[in-house]
Amino acid sequence: MGKVWHYCVVVMDICFLVGLPPSVIRAVVMCMLMTAARAAGERTLSLNTLSVAAFFMLLYNPFYLFDTGFQLSFLAVLSILFIYPVISRCWRVRHPVPRYIWGIVAVSLAAQLGTAPVVIYKFAYFPVYFLPANLIVAPFSACYNLWIGSKFLSCLLLRYCIYGW
Numbered sequence: 001m002g003k004v005w006h007y008c009v010v011v012m013d014i015c016f017l018v019g020l021p022p023s024v025i026r027a028v029v030m031c032m033l034m035t036a037a038r039a040a041g042e043r044t045l046s047l048n049t050l051s052v053a054a055f056f057m058l059l060y061n062p063f064y065l066f067d068t069g070f071q072l073s074f075l076a077v078l079s080i081l082f083i084y085p086v087i088s089r090c091w092r093v094r095h096p097v098p099r100y101i102w103g104i105v106a107v108s109l110a111a112q113l114g115t116a117p118v119v120i121y122k123f124a125y126f127p128v129y130f131l132p133a134n135l136i137v138a139p140f141s142a143c144y145n146l147w148i149g150s151k152f153l154s155c156l157l158l159r160y161c162i163y164g165w
Contacts, residue, residue, distance in 0.1 A: 008032050022057065022064050023073035029053040030077075046081055050074065071118050079114020080107060101135065108134040 015028040030049045037044045054074060057064050064070045088106040093099040112130050120126055 008035065022067050022070035025057060026050075026053050026070070026073050026077070029056060046077075050077055050081070068118070068122055072115050075114045075118060076111040079110050082110075083113055084110035104134055104138045105131060 011028050011031050015024050018024050030046075030053050033049045033052055034044045037049075057070070084106055087109050088103070090106075091102060093102050108131055112127075116126060
């Protein structure tokens with residue numbers, strides 16, 4: 001249970017580091033709920049975790065409901081949970097490289113389909129460049145996330161050495 005507590009502290013540090021936007025709060029709450037459930041030996045369902053995250057966020061601040069970041073974040077996750085499995089089954093790929101590319105395309109399509117109504121309403125346009133952009137950005141984001149993660153972990157290690165947990 002001690003590792004879970006340390007993991008939650010690290011995730012909350014990241015949340016505060018980026019300024020507590022609703023989309024990051026959603027991700028942090030979901031990560032913490034899933035981590036706690038797995039540590040307790042329970043199975044986790046993403047839809048239940050998403051619902052609990054929405055409930056607690058709206059309980060804390062009901063005006064999040066009108067925040068565009070909150071709406072887009074929850075719609076994107078919902079559409080990935082429900083639309084991605086349908087899209088990904090449309091084409092079975094055996095080779096790993098095309099399968100990876102198809103996975104990026106399927107997730108991008110699912111998220112874009114789910115968030116399109118809010119995007120069109122709030123911004124009065126539909127971005128047609130999302131597929132090429134995600135095909136270019138997604139592979140590099142993994143490398144970038146590893147780099148940022150290593151920098152963040154080194155900062156946490158420094159904090160631990162100076163202040164302790």
